[in-house]
Amino acid sequence: MRTTLDLDLPILNELKAFSKSNSFSLGKAATQLLMEALAMHKTKKKVPPKFKWHSQPMGAKIDISDKEALYKILDQDELFH
Numbered sequence: 001m002r003t004t005l006d007l008d009l010p011i012l013n014e015l016k017a018f019s020k021s022n023s024f025s026l027g028k029a030a031t032q033l034l035m036e037a038l039a040m041h042k043t044k045k046k047v048p049p050k051f052k053w054h055s056q057p058m059g060a061k062i063d064i065s066d067k068e069a070l071y072k073i074l075d076q077d078e079l080f081h
Contacts (some may be wrong), residue, residue: 005030 007015019029062069 015026015029015033018024018033019026022029022032024032062073064070
């Protein structure tokens with residue numbers, strides 16, 4: 001398929017060098033490089049951002065690993081009213 005692209009001269013020169021070094025036509029070189037760039041672009045969008053956990057002391061008044069203390073606090077009616 002024919003189309004017209006306006007390329008900056010440095011890009012065109014690199015494309016010509018790439019096509020020559022790989023024995024491609026200019027169109028085939030452009031197609032190959034664009035295909036690779038678009039594939040990389042698609043995969044980058046699917047990668048979720050890295051999760052970073054932020055924590056800080058909140059001044060807990062009870063150690064929740066202490067089962068008896070936890071039950072004692074949960075049994076207090078005034079906490080829920």
